[in-house]
Amino acid sequence: MPTQEFAVSVRGLTKSYSGTPVLSGVDFEVEKGSVFALLGSNGAGKTTTVRILSTLLRPDGGTALVGGYDAVSNAGEARASISLTGQFAAVDEILTGRENLILIAKLRHLPQPRRIADELLERFGLTEAADRRVSTYSGGMRRRLDIAMSLVGSPQVVFLDEPTTGLDPKGRLEVWKTVRQLAGGGTTVFLTTQYLEEAEQLADRIAILHGGTIIANGTLAQLREMFPPAKVEYIEKQPTLEEIFLAITGHKEEK
Amino acid sequence: MDTAKPRFLSDTTVMLGRSMRHIFRSLDTIITVTIMPIAFMLLFVYVFGGAIRTGTGGSYVNYLLPGILLIAIGTGISYTAVRLFTDKQGGLFDRFRSMPIAPSSLLWGHVLTSLVSNFISLIVIVLTALLIGFRSPAGPLAWLAVIGILALFTLTLTWVAVIAGLSAGSVDGASAFSYPVIFLPFISSAFVPTDSMPGPVRVFAEHQPVTSIVETLRALLSGEPAGGDIRIALAWCAGILVVAYVLAMRVYKRRIG
Numbered sequence: 001m002p003t004q005e006f007a008v009s010v011r012g013l014t015k016s017y018s019g020t021p022v023l024s025g026v027d028f029e030v031e032k033g034s035v036f037a038l039l040g041s042n043g044a045g046k047t048t049t050v051r052i053l054s055t056l057l058r059p060d061g062g063t064a065l066v067g068g069y070d071a072v073s074n075a076g077e078a079r080a081s082i083s084l085t086g087q088f089a090a091v092d093e094i095l096t097g098r099e100n101l102i103l104i105a106k107l108r109h110l111p112q113p114r115r116i117a118d119e120l121l122e123r124f125g126l127t128e129a130a131d132r133r134v135s136t137y138s139g140g141m142r143r144r145l146d147i148a149m150s151l152v153g154s155p156q157v158v159f160l161d162e163p164t165t166g167l168d169p170k171g172r173l174e175v176w177k178t179v180r181q182l183a184g185g186g187t188t189v190f191l192t193t194q195y196l197e198e199a200e201q202l203a204d205r206i207a208i209l210h211g212g213t214i215i216a217n218g219t220l221a222q223l224r225e226m227f228p229p230a231k232v233e234y235i236e237k238q239p240t241l242e243e244i245f246l247a248i249t250g251h252k253e254e255k
Numbered sequence: 256m257d258t259a260k261p262r263f264l265s266d267t268t269v270m271l272g273r274s275m276r277h278i279f280r281s282l283d284t285i286i287t288v289t290i291m292p293i294a295f296m297l298l299f300v301y302v303f304g305g306a307i308r309t310g311t312g313g314s315y316v317n318y319l320l321p322g323i324l325l326i327a328i329g330t331g332i333s334y335t336a337v338r339l340f341t342d343k344q345g346g347l348f349d350r351f352r353s354m355p356i357a358p359s360s361l362l363w364g365h366v367l368t369s370l371v372s373n374f375i376s377l378i379v380i381v382l383t384a385l386l387i388g389f390r391s392p393a394g395p396l397a398w399l400a401v402i403g404i405l406a407l408f409t410l411t412l413t414w415v416a417v418i419a420g421l422s423a424g425s426v427d428g429a430s431a432f433s434y435p436v437i438f439l440p441f442i443s444s445a446f447v448p449t450d451s452m453p454g455p456v457r458v459f460a461e462h463q464p465v466t467s468i469v470e471t472l473r474a475l476l477s478g479e480p481a482g483g484d485i486r487i488a489l490a491w492c493a494g495i496l497v498v499a500y501v502l503a504m505r506v507y508k509r510r511i512g
Contacts, residue, residue, distance in 0.1 A: 054353040076355060084353040090346035094277045106269045107356050109262070133280075149350070 007032045007157045007188035008053060012062035015048055022048050024212035026062070030205070032156075035179065035189040037203035039196065044209045046192035047087060050161045053190070054084040067156045082157045083150040087165065089142040090149075093135040097126050097145050100134060101152060108153040120148040124178070140171025147178055151187075158182060160191040164198060169242055170249070176201060263357035270364020271371070274338055278372050284334050289376040292327035293383050296320070299446060300387060307447055313477065316389045320381070321472035322445025325465060326437055327380055328373050328409050332416040333433030335369040339420030340429035343510070362417060362507060369413040370406060377405060392478035401475050404485075407492045408468060412436060414499035421506045439465045464491035 008030035015023045022045040030036040040046045051057035053064055055075040064071040067081030084090075092100050098117050105113030121127045124144045134142060143163065150158050160179070164172040179202050182189050193199055199206045200220055207217040216223060239247070278284050296319060299307075304315040339362075342348045351361055381389070393401070415432065423429035440446070442456065443465040449457050460466055467487040474481040 051349075054349075056349055056353055079353060079355040082353065084350060086346040086349050088346045090350040092273065092347060093345070094280050095273070099276070103269065103273055104354075107266060107351070107354055109265070 005032060006030060006065070007034075007067060008036070008190060009065040010049075010053070010062070011064075013049070013052065013059050013064060014061040015045075015052065015057070015059050021212055023052075023059070026209070026212070026214055028207050028214050028217055030157075030188060030190055032188055033183070033186050034204040035183045035191065035202050037199035037206045038190070038192045038209055039194070039199045039206055040192070040209035041194055045212060046194075046209060047161055049209070050084070050086075050159050050190070050192055054082055054159050055079055056084075081155055082159060083153075083155040084159045085146050085150045085161065085163060087161045089139075089146040091134050091142055091146050094133060096131050096133055097121060097137070097141075098130040100145060100149055104149045104152040110153055116152060120151060123181075124148045138171070139167050140174045143167060143171060143175055144178060147175070147182075151182070154187070157188045157190060160189060162192055162194065164193070164195070169245055172198075173246075263360055263363075266356045266360035267363045267367065270360055271367045274365060274368035275371065277338060278334075278368070288327060288331040288334065288372070289379050291330060292323050292376075292380055295326060296323045296380070296384065297387070299323075303446075309448055310450075314388055314390070316384055316387055317391070317477065318473065319446065320384050320389055321469045321476065322440045322443070322465075323380060323384075324377055324405060324472070325408065325440050325445065325468065327376055328405070328412060329433055329436035329440075331373040331376060332369055332409070332412045332436070333430040334372075335365055335413055336416040336420035336423065336429040336432065337426055338368075339365050339417060340423050340426060343421060362503070365417065365420075366410070366413050369416070370409055373409045374406070391476045393476050394478070397475045397478065400481075400485075401472055404468065404471060404475075404488060404492075407489070407496070411492045411496040411499065414496060414503050417503040418499060418506055421503065421510060439463060440469070443469055445469045464488070464495070467491060 006029045008028075010026055010028050013023050013026040014021065026045075026049060028036075038046050038049060048057065052059045053066055053071055055066075055071050055078055058072055066078045069078040069081065071078045092103065095103065098121060101117035101120055102113045105116045110116055117130075118127075121130045124147070126141065126145060126148070129137060129141060134145065137145065147158075147160070147163070150160075163175050163179070167175065176198070179189055179191065183202075183204075189202075191198075191202065203220070205217070205219055206223060207214045209215075216226065218226070296316070299319050300316050304319070307315060309315065309318045342351075342361075342365075348361065352358065415436075419432040420429050442460050443449070443463060444460065445465060449460045449466065452460055467484045468491070470484040471481045471488045474484065
């Protein structure tokens with residue numbers, strides 16, 4: 001019996017594109033119900049990792065278990081326990097928000113797709129916009145719908161590939177709030193990001209992908225311990241531009 | 256996988272419903288695939304038609320209709336390529352592929368949509384043709400044969416469109432492949448008999464697939480035996496269909512790898 005305490009378990013994962021290695025032996029585990037952030041700069045291989053874990057890409061070597069199933073040899077079962085929110089909001093622009101959710105519910109063969117759609121619309125604050133075409137949505141709304149679509153059928157693991165890239169500060173806060181709600185509800189969240197602050201804000205555990213391998217992996221506190229102790233300095237704290245922006249536009253981050 | 260079959264059917268139906276909604280919500284699609292061929296038909300019947308001698312005795316709209324139908328299909332399938340391209344580009348394809356659905360339902364949803372939507376636009380065009388004087392003595396069997404050939408032609412071109420949609424780098428690229436398909440009827444017997452064409456053009460016109468299909472449809476619609484043309488037409492369609500299907504699946508698998 002394989003231990004089922006990990007929602008994702010990756011061993012020795014390798015992948016190269018036409019001779020150029022992108023992943024050269026990636027290992028990590030993601031505990032069930034936790035928020036795991038894969039941190040790395042552009043081109044570090046974050047998306048490649050997510051694509052392998054979500055059964056879209058075959059690795060050259062190594063194993064990737066998702067929800068206890070091998071992402072290559074058991075792709076069908078693995079797919080049943082995950083959902084993917086890719087780098088670009090994967091929503092149907094021509095359909096309405098409600099229709100998008102119903103579509104996914106039907107494809108997941110769930111009973112009462114309409115009721116599921118209503119619940120998610122409510123939960124993501126999209127009820128008012130439910131019957132408008134998605135092409136009229138703002139970036140933040142689109143992302144929220146995108147994530148809502150990933151939650152149809154309550155998959156065990158939700159992959160969010162750079163969920164806030166391209167969003168304005170308000171949209172980003174909306175997504176952060178959503179991720180926190182998800183984690184509160186027991187879903188395992190695997191997110192990739194290039195923003196350090198995002199990982200710091202959201203993740204229980206952070207792994208840094210660099211040069212094709214995981215060079216650091218731990219909780220924020222553990223990562224802090226690995227590096228020289230903080231120096232205490234007294235400085236006058238100036239508001240950041242972001243804080244000014246949010247204060248003027250009237251949106252406060254909810255913690 | 257023993258659950259593959261029912262899943263395939265229900266998943267494909269859901270996909271079909273989705274892209275049919277796309278069609279009914281895009282005015283430009285409806286205009287291009289239905290109104291444009293009708294405009295062509297009116298143009299040829301009322302503007303050029305008077306000067307065209309087909310030597311068949313019947314009215315020009317009777318002569319013209321098969322070619323118009325093929326042009327409509329050529330236009331229709333370019334939208335299939337565009338829809339596939341949009342799915343691939345926008346990330347919806349990845350979302351669907353990472354879900355526990357029958358993988359082939361992704362492509363078949365688009366292919367069926369192409370068949371259904373082309374069928375609808377062809378009906379509208381034929382009804383319009385009836386209004387402007389098209390008449391056919393063909394019996395039910397001949398009509399069935401006409402529908403069968405049009406469906407086969409649509410299916411064939413749809414799989415060509417799948418290749419274009421999956422491998423294109425831009426929306427323009429995805430639809431550009433259909434231009435030759437739309438253009439081919441003009442260098443065939445669709446609008447004028449090939450006799451009047453100069454040597455090499457005539458040789459091309461008489462041996463390209465559209466002519467045999469047009470001749471078959473025209474014969475069936477005028478209640479005559481289709482003769483050898485039907486065999487040539489079917490061979491062209493079946494041949495291109497098999498090659499296009501194999502290539503499309505190969506492109507699709509490569510996208511997955």
